[in-house]
Amino acid sequence: MAIYSNGDANSYYQHSKNFAINFPKLEHSLDVDVCIIGGGFTGVASAIELSERGYSVALLEAHTIGWGASGRNGGQLIRGIGHDLSKFHSQIGEQGVALIEQLGVESLQVVKDRINKYNIDCDFKLGYCDIANHPKHIKYLQQSYEQLQQSGYPHSLSLLDERQVQQQVIGSKTALAGLVDMGSGHLHPLNLCLGEAIAAQQNGAQIFEQSPVKSVRFGDTHQIRTAQGHVNAKTLIYGCNAYLHDLEPKLTGKVLPAGSYIIATEQLAPDLVEQLLPSDYAICDQRVDLDYFRLSADNRMLFGGLCHYSGRDPHSIEAVLRPKMTQVFPQLAQAKIEFQWGGMIGIGANRLPQIGRLQHNVYYAQGYAGHGINVTHMAAKLIAQHIHGESQRMQVFEQVKHMRFLGGKYLRSPLLALGMMYHKMFG
Numbered sequence: 001m002a003i004y005s006n007g008d009a010n011s012y013y014q015h016s017k018n019f020a021i022n023f024p025k026l027e028h029s030l031d032v033d034v035c036i037i038g039g040g041f042t043g044v045a046s047a048i049e050l051s052e053r054g055y056s057v058a059l060l061e062a063h064t065i066g067w068g069a070s071g072r073n074g075g076q077l078i079r080g081i082g083h084d085l086s087k088f089h090s091q092i093g094e095q096g097v098a099l100i101e102q103l104g105v106e107s108l109q110v111v112k113d114r115i116n117k118y119n120i121d122c123d124f125k126l127g128y129c130d131i132a133n134h135p136k137h138i139k140y141l142q143q144s145y146e147q148l149q150q151s152g153y154p155h156s157l158s159l160l161d162e163r164q165v166q167q168q169v170i171g172s173k174t175a176l177a178g179l180v181d182m183g184s185g186h187l188h189p190l191n192l193c194l195g196e197a198i199a200a201q202q203n204g205a206q207i208f209e210q211s212p213v214k215s216v217r218f219g220d221t222h223q224i225r226t227a228q229g230h231v232n233a234k235t236l237i238y239g240c241n242a243y244l245h246d247l248e249p250k251l252t253g254k255v256l257p258a259g260s261y262i263i264a265t266e267q268l269a270p271d272l273v274e275q276l277l278p279s280d281y282a283i284c285d286q287r288v289d290l291d292y293f294r295l296s297a298d299n300r301m302l303f304g305g306l307c308h309y310s311g312r313d314p315h316s317i318e319a320v321l322r323p324k325m326t327q328v329f330p331q332l333a334q335a336k337i338e339f340q341w342g343g344m345i346g347i348g349a350n351r352l353p354q355i356g357r358l359q360h361n362v363y364y365a366q367g368y369a370g371h372g373i374n375v376t377h378m379a380a381k382l383i384a385q386h387i388h389g390e391s392q393r394m395q396v397f398e399q400v401k402h403m404r405f406l407g408g409k410y411l412r413s414p415l416l417a418l419g420m421m422y423h424k425m426f427g
């Protein structure tokens with residue numbers, strides 16, 4: 001049963017949210033320029049981008065704003081889009097690859113500008129470190145460092161050896177090297193998403209919660225129906241990612257939903273915090289089934305990992321993640337776990353986010369894998385720029401082919417589980 005990733009999240013973020021807002025349910029009919037389905041970062045950031053450009057916007061969210069992955073994630077704002085872009089040369093050429101690389105850097109600025117412009121209180125901090133905890137990953141960090149330097153990455157980077165990384169970044173014997181990036185960082189994702197929804201509303205966007213879309217009829221004017229109302233819109237955007245289910249099978253079939261999970265400790269004593277993560281950076285290791293962790297603003301360890309491809313949540317997230325956490329930080333053996341939750345990430349076969357159109361006036365963005373805070377915001381900007389005729393940069397993503405997964409909804413996740421097992425054993 002997927003109670004953690006599909007139910008309401010009993011998360012640290014829900015416990016510490018800054019905004020007590022409720023948006024109404026859609027119970028009438030409404031005519032707008034653009035209707036957005038989904039109230040995560042993809043949807044909310046699109047609502048801001050479009051309302052800033054003067055469009056009338058209605059956003060429909062099935063539950064509450066940030067209910068999906070956007071309000072549950074690790075909060076790590078990390079540079080880059082996709083993995084190993086060189087494999088797309090044959091489809092989009094060198095220029096296309098260079099553009100996506102550039103967008104991967106620009107995406108950080110989009111989020112930072114948003115936080116600054118609307119003064120969103122979301123505990124944003126700069127500083128992120130890739131950790132090598134296996135000798136073969138040290139070389140990978142060196143290569144990443146060199147590539148970033150050569151490409152003119154505009155933020156401070158430093159490559160740290162075992163002694164430096166353990167002294168400056170992480171009090172763990174498991175860390176053998178680190179690559180620190182001061183352009184990336186971490187934040188409270190639910191507060192960012194809620195703050196953005198409020199900003200979109202202030203710009204004139206109409207936002208509806210508890211309003212799951214039941215059906216869509218495409219046309220020059222689309223008709224988007226909920227149980228008690230409907231929206232007529234010239235343009236439609238799908239921003240439902242791994243939670244789309246059967247609403248639009250053409251999109252669902254290209255994304256495999258996978259559960260990812262996080263535990264949050266009790267608040268830790270300042271001297272312990274200083275030992276564990278003295279620079280307060282967000283951290284990821286380099287394994288396929290990676291651990292990702294960081295401190296919250298009130299000094300809890302938020303430790304994430306464990307990707308489940310079976311569609312079933314573990315019975316106890318703590319039972320699975322605590323041993324992983326104490327392997328990295330034996331100092332936390334006695335720490336109480338106060339929150340545990342999960343969410344669904346959407347994974348495409350080639351792991352490049354899927355951004356494009358189903359037809360000329362129907363847009364979508366999905367398939368960010370575990371790396372979506374920056375990319376959702378970049379996707380929203382590209383889509384808004386495309387709708388407004390400001391830039392065609394979105395089209396680089398449309399040129400990439402995305403495989404449809406065989407096996408329908410019941411077999412897709414088991415197939416992914418098999419694929420990931422293969423990747424772990426032979427990748």
Ligand SMILES: Cc1cc2nc3c(=O)[nH]c(=O)nc-3n(C[C@H](O)[C@H](O)[C@H](O)COP(=O)(O)OP(=O)(O)OC[C@H]3O[C@@H](n4cnc5c(N)ncnc54)[C@H](O)[C@@H]3O)c2cc1C
Binds near residue numbers: 067247344369
């Ligand atoms: C546990 C976890 C940790 C992660 N950690 C990180 C991280 O540290 N850094 C990072 O960059 N990324 C991370 N990610 C990935 C990132 O959170 C996602 O890529 C991103 O939030 C996707 O945003 P979204 O708006 O596209 O989808 P979501 O946030 O999932 O939102 C989709 C929304 O659509 C709504 N919806 C679905 N169907 C309908 C319908 N019929 N009608 C109306 N609404 C509908 C859902 O209710 C949901 O609210 C993590 C993800 C998870 C689950």
